[in-house]
């Protein structure tokens with residue numbers, strides 16, 4: 043069993059404490075009750091309160107305790123490598139596909155505009171997000187992706203190999219897709235800032251108030267926590283990969299996937315001028331992606347999957363320091379001064395879902411590894427829907443019943459089977475590209 047690593051992350055070390063929050067005690071009423079104060083629940087609550095809706099937000103631990111406070115902080119207004127805008131229509135249908143692609147395309151600006159509007163200090167840098175191609179063949183796929191985004195009026199660019207070398211400090215890449223509206227931030231400071239903005243907007247926000255039961259009573263929903271209850275007309279679950287027994291149907295609709303992160307020792311201005319000098323975070327196209335960025339205090343952050351088994355944190359440290367050394371040999375030995383882990387809610391098609399669990403009881407889940415920008419944006423859209431500003435038919439995602447991932451126990455092992463196979467194919471691609 044892994045120890046919890048929330049306090050070990052670079053973000054816990056760098057972020058100011060969040061606002062002091064009460065525990066829910068006694069009975070209260072709301073129009074909408076939201077469960078889970080990650081980016082999704084916080085953004086939905088903030089936008090609902092701004093629309094004048096009486097909103098309660100209940101968090102089991104503290105805001106940002108889940109994936110939101112532990113991720114790499116990449117703001118990615120794009121989809122997974124395997125998914126171009128056209129593929130989304132194939133999964134969700136043309137109308138919803140187009141709407142989701144539009145929202146993804148705008149999601150970087152939505153995050154940075156919100157940060158500016160409500161004044162969140164989270165080291166936000168709209169320095170663009172880059173997806174370098176690890177082979178020439180993938181560079182051609184990215185060129186097609188860029189053309190698709192450009193046809194939709196999005197300022198996505200294709201960079202050639204020389205430009206990528208200049209912007210990354212690595213000569214390994216064959217070009218890159220570049221999204222200028224992306225960037226990076228400190229995700230825990232962002233979550234805590236959103237929590238502060240929620241309080242300012244009038245949200246009743248409670249920490250250390252896990253919801254243990256949701257029941258129907260007299261035409262309303264009744265949410266029970268350890269010391270109190272909330273009665274609400276509508277409930278929205280934003281519990282992501284930590285849903286557990288609260289809503290088994292929701293939990294079974296995703297594959298929880300554990301991801302490890304490291305932060306290196308600090309580097310001075312010379313290395314920072316040589317490696318990623320433009321400060322765009324990068325996530326390359328390998329199947330087991332190499333993703334890296336600078337932290338605000340001059341550390342390289344990277345991470346990924348590690349096979350289950352003993353000493354997983356130690357193995358993560360060894361694997362990811364080695365990866366950094368391979369990519370940036372001139373920077374010398376890497377030391378992981380922070381190692382932590384979190385869980386992603388993955389869906390089989392890597393697309394998010396808006397789910398109806400019962401009339402008036404909804405959930406959204408499955409932003410995969412793209413949740414910083416997408417959950418913030420979806421939260422805003424969900425607020426519009428719950429406030430009655432748009433109908434389900436006009437919403438960005440289809441409103442559907444959850445579907446269990448087939449053979450879930452085996453599916454949970456799939457990312458690790460996939461890891462070995464992917465790394466083998468990545469190495470084969472790289473060897474072929476070198477010859």
Ligand SMILES: Cc1cc2nc3c(=O)[nH]c(=O)nc-3n(C[C@H](O)[C@H](O)[C@H](O)COP(=O)(O)OP(=O)(O)OC[C@H]3O[C@@H](n4cnc5c(N)ncnc54)[C@H](O)[C@@H]3O)c2cc1C
Pocket residue numbers: 077078079080081082083100101102103104105106107108109110111112113114115116117118251252253254280281282283284285288301302303383384385386409410411412413414415416417
């Ligand atoms: C290691 C890692 C790196 C990642 N890197 C990136 C990245 O760089 N860029 C990117 O875009 N995405 C990234 N992601 C994905 C991104 O972090 C998530 O998609 C996003 O944070 C999900 O937000 P959320 O609000 O849906 O869920 P979460 O942040 O997981 O929040 C769910 C909340 O629900 C609470 N909760 C659960 N059950 C209950 C209950 N019964 N009662 C009350 N509260 C409850 C939990 O405590 C938690 O706070 C990464 C994820 C991980 C794990």
